[in-house]
Amino acid sequence: MTKTRKGGKTMKRLLVMLLSISMISGLFTFGLGNASADEVDTTADVGTTYYISSLNGDNNADGTSPDTAWESVMKINDITLQPGDKVLLERGSVFNYQYLHIKGSGSAENPIIIGTYGDEAAAKPVIDAKGQGIWYQDYGITLDNAQHVNKGYVSSTILLYDVEYIEISGLEIVNNVSFENEDYSLREKMNRTGVAVVAQNAGTIDHIVLDDLYIHDVKGNVYDKHMNNGGIYFTAFMPENEAETGIAKYDDVIIKNCTVENVSRWGIALAYTAYHAQFNAAEIPDDICQKYGATNVIIRNNYIKDVGGDSITTMYCFRPVVEYNVSDGAAKEINEEIYNATSFGRVAAAVWPWKCKDAVFQYNEVFDTHYNGDGQAWDADWGDGAIYQYNYSHNNEGGCVMICGVQAVNTIFRYNISYKDLIGALDLPGNPRADFYNNVFYMAEGVPFIRERSSGGVAVLTNNIIYNAGETKTEDWSNNCTVTYDHNLYYNYNEIPADDENAVTGDPMFVNAESAPTSTTGVVHDRTAFDGFKLQDGSPAINAGVYVSGSTGYDFFGNKVGLVPDIGVYESSVEDTMVEGVFSNVYEVTDTWINGIAKGTTVETLLSNLIYDERTTVKVYNEDGTEVTEGVLTDTMVLKATYNDSVKEYKLGIEKVYTEYSPEGMTATVGSYQPNNTTEGGGNLALDNNLSTMWHTNWNGCAEDERWIAIDMGTNQDVAMLKYVPRSAGGTNGIITEYEIYVSDTGEDGSWTKVETRSNTWAGDSTVKYAEFDTVNTRFVKLVATESLSQNAGLIFASAAEIRLGYEVE
Incomplete structure (x- = not known):
């Protein structure tokens, strides 16, 4: 099996993130890239404008002018809105026991606008569902934790179900308790939402904008984390026929300038999905997140106050940007007095992501989150x-x-x-x-x-x-x-x-x-x-x-x-002060190596991706000492950074292609192991093609010089790479973070020779790691851990789920 070792992955990824943030936002001047409801230029002859007023409306009128406004927002629930339609509520109006469940979608050119008209000095129009607007929620699948509720009745003041190109602004939204003697702490209490958004049978739901909404007193179920339950909550259910309608997800969502106050459980959540199983790995591939998750999500300039649980959570989103928001007094109901029917889920924090890829949280402020298991x-x-x-x-x-x-x-x-x-x-x-x-x-x-x-x-x-x-x-x-x-x-x-x-x-x-x-x-x-x-x-x-x-x-x-x-x-x-040497946001720079240089990289590209003091001269040289100013780099070249009489030299770590040897027939010896255990034990468990087992040093701890594993290939072969697969579950004990590589023809004491590796450190996580070195013909290869992780104070461990050796392919 031939694999390309992608060196410098972390550095490249960070550069991509920086560029992404810059493209989304700029550094300190931010543009939405999408017009708000008040800014959309809709053509006069596209769509119908509907006017609704509790002050002087009449449901027997035609509703198409301020003078012939309807009295009830419920009239809109009987209409399938079309691209370019507007639904305008008169400021100062109050609509009790009413709700707005939109049917029909806009288009990219002509979104549906839901906003206001009338006296600019008057209060926002109020829609208070008071527990009405009931619909049935069903993810169609068990959630990531079987204890999470995945179906049931929900009351939503505004519901956008499989509709898109909708922009809502300027409303006051309430959904307060209305049922007599309703026990607030009841486990089966009705879930409630201010604004619920659902994707299921329409593929990707595009362009939902929520702007300048005042959502408050939405008294839902404090326990149900993933029902449409709280101020603003987006969800994606399993489609009835995915082959026909496509994957249910979101693209282009903006929530801005909203105040969400005194709601339960969530302030803003976007967007729990029935496709959660696609996100099971720790490292989330870009293509998976973009295919099954929400994309182009911006949550900006919102005030979240006194919510029962969490203030803002992005879920299953690809590069969401959460900025300029304020959370004040989150998790006020996550306590034993109110949250008393169960202890499951009795934790909350203010602003956070769940199973997102490259989420960015910036320029936010959080005050006075209440204590709980998290807080x-x-x-x-x-x-x-x-x-x-x-x-x-x-x-x-x-x-x-x-x-x-x-x-x-x-x-x-x-x-x-x-x-x-x-x-x-x-x-x-x-x-x-x-x-x-x-x-x-x-x-x-x-x-x-x-x-x-x-x-x-x-x-x-x-x-x-x-x-x-x-x-x-x-x-x-x-x-x-x-x-x-x-x-x-x-x-x-x-x-x-x-x-x-x-x-x-x-x-x-x-x-x-x-x-x-x-x-x-x-x-x-x-x-x-x-x-x-x-x-x-x-x-x-x-x-x-x-x-x-x-x-x-x-x-x-x-x-x-x-x-x-x-x-x-x-x-x-x-x-x-003067700093010698070079740095990079693209390559991994150590004291003696510049790693992660793609094969085919030119001298000009290398130099353009280095950062150094303007007083330093940086040049590339051939093996014979002649300067190289252009052309493709080779691994025999070096880079020299010169300041006055000081010269710092770097070898060039150009990415190589390796073929892994099969572990069949190989054996392993170790410095320590846990006896009498089939899943965490001897060195053979690092060669068994099973990521659920591992070599693990003794659970009672080991000496520093016992953290090693030696692989016997059975015969001398060319080796230039060791692949280390850390444990991926059950904690972090034994994950190797610093190492040395030794080789021997005989495996006997005194016969081991240390080889120079491009790096001697690995990140303390579960991602696959590589040690790279010049090709050597040998039979035995030893990995020695000089630093490793331990969750037990005073105890030393080493572990490996799998280890492979490989040779360079020219």
Whole structure:
């Protein structure tokens, strides 16, 4: 089997994400790319305009002018609307015990508009279903957890079921309790929605815009997470005939300028899908997410206040953008007093993704989320590639951010401010590697940095300011997690993490951090409200950071970040100190290698994708020392970065094609293993073509020098690659993060020779990894773990689901 090893995958992916964010939003000026309801240029002779007024309407009139308006919005439910139609409600009207369940779709050129008319000073027209507008929801399939309710009756004030090209704006939407003696905490309580949107039998539902809606007092079922239940909830059901109608999903959804207040369970959710089984892998392929998930989703400039559960959640979306939203007082009903019929699902956070690919959360603010099993401002839950950047959080009782579990992969948390969040800034329950850089964690008195319940998570913290605002504190910097610290600033702690060899200690000299916002008006603060987190001249954080590949290039305030970044969220105007060497957002650059260079890359392309100080000269040279200025790169060439008399040399890691050897006939010996276990045991389990079994060192722990596995191929063969498949379930114990490769012709003690690999580190997650080296003819190959993950304090492990060897194909 021939496979191409795609080097530099992470760096390339980050560049794509940065470009995606830039194309969607720009860095600080954002355009919708879609007109709002008030901006659509509809042709006068296309569609009919219907007027509805509770003030002076008459259901016996024709409803086509303000003077002949209908009295009830229910009249619209009897009509199949056509492209270009408008439904306008008079401001100041109130429609009790009524609902709007739309039939008919608009078109790309002529969407259906649902809006308002009349006195601009009058209040928004109110539609309060009061528990009416009942329809039956059925996903047609069991949900990802069988305990989740998947069918039942729902009351929705506005329902868009298999309709598209709809734009709704300017309405007040209510769905309050109306049934006498209804027990609010009843498990079987009716689900209710302000706006419910459903895709089932019409394939892709295009262009739904919800703008300037005031949705409140929608008192649904606090338990049912995935029914159309809350303020705004999008769902996709299994089609009755998928071959005929296509996959049920969404494209082009915009929710903006809305206020959602006092609703249950969700504030805004978009969009749980019957196709959830397509998203079972930790890393979500782009094509799968685009095929079965929602695409082109924007949730912008909304205020979510006092919701029973979670404020905003994107579900099964491809690159959704969630920005400029405010959450205030989320999860107010996730407690034993109200949520008392069951403990299942009694957790909620404010703003988070579920099974999304490359979700971006930026310029949002979260205040005062209530404590529960979770209770954080941000939660990078199961999904792939979530980015949180330029956000602000304060006084959230469950902490700042959680990286939730084994399938929360490739998470980045950067340029955010956490101001006196409670119980623990970070919550790391068993997650693969997450990267935190250039954040400010301003810790309240007595609050631990890592939430005490955390266990088994993996995190890398770089360029962060961790500021203890209380009495000088002794800190547990790991809390049973694997946390790597580098170039962080620590203030007011008795000790710092032992592994942070580039730590800065002392007062960062904020301008006035205590001036940070502690409340909200529902609109995100101007950036100047956070000027207190800027650095005064002379701060030890200035030019004390390290360059992080894949960074946005801009700080919290929009300042361009140099090659020697300041620690924290602010980049001062102080000129960078000189930094030798090169960096890249495309390639993986180590001290001696530039990896991930595609075969066929030219000298010009390589140089254009490198970042370096303008005082540095960068050139490519042949093996004989002659300069190369054009043409295709080869792996015998080197790149030299020269500054004055200093020269830094890099080998070129050009992607190669390998063929894997079959493991049949191979055997393995190990330094340690768990005996008497058929699923986690000896080295043979890394050669058995079964990802459900693994080589695992002794469960009681092992010595550092026992973390090795040696493969005997039975005969000498050319080898240039070792493939390492980490465990994918049951935690992270033993996942190898740093390694060495040795070879031998005999396998005897004293016969092993270390080979030079392009890299010696792997990410602490479940993705497949490779060790690449120059071809060597040998019989035995040994993988030695020099660092590995452990969820058990004080114990050392190593593990491998599968290991393969391979040779280079010319």
